[in-house]
Amino acid sequence: MSAPRKIQATCALELWDREALPEPDRELLNAAHEAVTRAYAPYSGFRVGAALRLENGVIITGTNQENAAYPSGMCAERVALFHAGSLYPGMAVEALAVASDGQAQWESFSPCGGCRQVIHESQQRQSAPIRLILQCRDQPVTVADGIDQYLPFSFKADGLGSSR
Numbered sequence: 704m705s706a707p708r709k710i711q712a713t714c715a716l717e718l719w720d721r722e723a724l725p726e727p728d729r730e731l732l733n734a735a736h737e738a739v740t741r742a743y744a745p746y747s748g749f750r751v752g753a754a755l756r757l758e759n760g761v762i763i764t765g766t767n768q769e770n771a772a773y774p775s776g777m778c779a780e781r782v783a784l785f786h787a788g789s790l791y792p793g794m795a796v797e798a799l800a801v802a803s804d805g806q807a808q809w810e811s812f813s814p815c816g817g818c819r820q821v822i823h824e825s826q827q828r829q830s831a832p833i834r835l836i837l838q839c840r841d842q843p844v845t846v847a848d849g850i851d852q853y854l855p856f857s858f859k860a861d862g863l864g865s866s867r
């Protein structure tokens with residue numbers, strides 16, 4: 704039997720100090736931190752704010768919205784993306800910042816799998832990367848130049864093939 708072939712994905716994230724970020728990134732991150740106070744997270748106590756910038760310059764925010772029926776809740780990232788999509792259908796998202804005042808370490812403050820998939824589809828639709836800027840409290844800021852860094856080997860619509 705022949706040995707399996709290896710296919711490898713590379714993942715590269717940058718770590719920044721908040722003060723050193725380029726001004727547009729810092730502005731967006733500030734909006735995400737401001738949004739944190741509007742989160743509805745009575746069950747986890749983990750408040751998250753998201754802010755995205757559209758190509759027309761408009762900034763849209765979202766916060767996590769929990770529910771007593773736990774799976775019915777929604778992450779901040781998706782609230783912001785779906786809100787943007789419903790207000791400005793087809794408008795490209797340039798960047799998305801996510802912030803929290805929760806107790807996570809910067810290494811584990813990272814979009815969940817479901818949000819990665821949704822961010823990925825937004826990227827696919829607009830054929831341009833979405834810059835991601837993440838910070839939990841005052842820890843280092845994680846910056847990625849697109850969702851591919853977080854979701855290699857992703858499922859794409861063309862994977863549906865003729866079943867679409």
Ligand code: THU
Nearest residue numbers: 747749751767778779813814815
């Ligand atoms: N949460 C987000 O809103 N975004 C993330 O990136 C991580 C997790 C929310 C979901 C839930 O309301 C709470 O944080 C705890 O998981």
